[in-house]
Amino acid sequence: MDYFHYQDDQLFCEEVALEQIAQAVGTPFYCYSERTLLHHLQVFQQAFASQDSLICYSVKANSNLAVLDALAKQGAGFDIVSGGELERVRRVGCPGERVVFSGVGKSRAEIQAALAYGVRMFNVESIPELQRIQEVALAMDVAAPVTLRINPDVDPKTHPYISTGLKRNKFGIPFGEAVAVYQQAAQMSHVQVVGLDCHIGSQLTQLSPFVDALKRVMVLIQALKGHGIEIKNLDLGGGLGIPYEDGDTPPSPAELAAALLEQLDGMPVTVILEPGRAIVGNAGVLVTRVEYVKKGEQRHFVITDAGMNDLLRPAIYNAYHGVIPLQRKFDREEQVVDVVGPICETGDFFARDRYLSEVYQGELLAVRSAGAYGFVMSSNYNTRPRVAEVLVRGDRYAVVRKRESVAQLLENESLFEDA
Ligand code: LLP
Numbered sequence: 047m048d049y050f051h052y053q054d055d056q057l058f059c060e061e062v063a064l065e066q067i068a069q070a071v072g073t074p075f076y077c078y079s080e081r082t083l084l085h086h087l088q089v090f091q092q093a094f095a096s097q098d099s100l101i102c103y104s105v106k107a108n109s110n111l112a113v114l115d116a117l118a119k120q121g122a123g124f125d126i127v128s129g130g131e132l133e134r135v136r137r138v139g140c141p142g143e144r145v146v147f148s149g150v151g152k153s154r155a156e157i158q159a160a161l162a163y164g165v166r167m168f169n170v171e172s173i174p175e176l177q178r179i180q181e182v183a184l185a186m187d188v189a190a191p192v193t194l195r196i197n198p199d200v201d202p203k204t205h206p207y208i209s210t211g212l213k214r215n216k217f218g219i220p221f222g223e224a225v226a227v228y229q230q231a232a233q234m235s236h237v238q239v240v241g242l243d244c245h246i247g248s249q250l251t252q253l254s255p256f257v258d259a260l261k262r263v264m265v266l267i268q269a270l271k272g273h274g275i276e277i278k279n280l281d282l283g284g285g286l287g288i289p290y291e292d293g294d295t296p297p298s299p300a301e302l303a304a305a306l307l308e309q310l311d312g313m314p315v316t317v318i319l320e321p322g323r324a325i326v327g328n329a330g331v332l333v334t335r336v337e338y339v340k341k342g343e344q345r346h347f348v349i350t351d352a353g354m355n356d357l358l359r360p361a362i363y364n365a366y367h368g369v370i371p372l373q374r375k376f377d378r379e380e381q382v383v384d385v386v387g388p389i390c391e392t393g394d395f396f397a398r399d400r401y402l403s404e405v406y407q408g409e410l411l412a413v414r415s416a417g418a419y420g421f422v423m424s425s426n427y428n429t430r431p432r433v434a435e436v437l438v439r440g441d442r443y444a445v446v447r448k449r450e451s452v453a454q455l456l457e458n459e460s461l462f463e464d465a
Pocket residue numbers: 104107125148149245247248249283284285286320321322323324359363418419
């Protein structure tokens with residue numbers, strides 16, 4: 047569900063024609079619909095409303111301050127994975143009790159900053175990390191709230207969509223070791239066990255792995271109770287998939303909530319979710335101009351001014367993104383084309399062997415479902431300044447991140463000057 051639509055054959059984001067933004071801002075740019083992302087947050091919040099719950103948007107998916115600000119104002123919490131992301135949530139004024147800190151490699155400085163901020167909990171991924179948190183908390187003379195991220199070892203074979211998501215042994219504490227590690231944590235003087243965490247992958251398009259994982263961790267929660275360890279926060283991670291292609295029908299947040307809450311059956315825990323993609327993925331597009339149309343003998347290439355440095359997902363995951371024109375024309379013939387960027391790599395493409403109605407040099411295209419893991423994964427490869435980000439609110443829009451300049455890119459570089 048999103049608020050991008052055609053009106054008189056012009057592509058609009060909410061009430062603003064994307065072409066109008068392109069003319070004012072230049073291309074390429076990312077455009078986000080605030081109404082869409084707030085709607086998605088609200089759908090999650092409502093779906094879990096019958097349970098004590100907190101939706102902690104996963105900042106890594108799209109960390110623009112204006113996006114975070116909009117979500118924070120609607121009551122979102124945040125799932126962060128770095129000191130940088132902590133600074134972002136600080137800037138939008140999100141209280142610590144709505145912030146969870148995930149990630150396998152938390153540094154001392156990051157732990158210190160998060161403790162000072164008063165985050166709700168650290169989702170701990172290893173014994174050495176637990177020890178480090180204890181040390182830092184001891185030095186600061188505070189109690190560090192922790193959960194252990196448990197790897198539930200859900201059989202990926204039955205769920206081919208997510209099998210790569212589960213081959214991630216660097217994540218979490220093995221299920222079989224969980225009780226022992228919890229006991230260790232419970233004995234630490236400056237660590238306070240406040241819950242359990244589990245995240246099993248991203249872009250999941252079936253409910254069963256979520257349910258299987260929950261079943262396993264519920265067994266663990268019972269076992270922990272027997273050892274006097276009480277789980278108050280149950281963080282079930284993110285990972286709900288979105289439709290990228292017409293015909294994709296991943297479960298809705300409501301279906302996810304219904305399945306999980308049925309399993310939980312009133313267990314007195316605060317359920318935390320960390321959705322990223324499901325909130326912002328379809329709330330954003332990447333708008334790009336066609337630089338050239340190159341007609342080869344076998345293939346037609348549509349060469350755009352955006353490249354893989356701006357949106358990396360097709361290049362590294364062979365991910366599908368819809369490509370649509372800003373101006374729809376029904377008198378054009380359909381052609382099979384490759385939509386490619388200007389970068390010197392064969393992997394620099396947005397779409398391959400795609401049926402598109404004929405496009406001409408200078409025309410504008412939107413690459414869809416680019417709101418999550420789009421701008422945040424962009425780079426300056428080929429010394430290309432990162433593009434502008436625009437947020438639309440109703441009939442207004444604002445540039446919420448300026449386009450970078452080449453001068454900015456070179457600012458931190460210097461020649462080796464001999465003394
Ligand atoms: N929580 C944890 C601990 C995570 O590692 C992630 C994503 C999330 C929450 C949010 O997952 P989501 O709801 O967005 O699926 N770059 C890849 C996706 C990487 C996901 C990493 N972890 C992509 O472009 O598809």
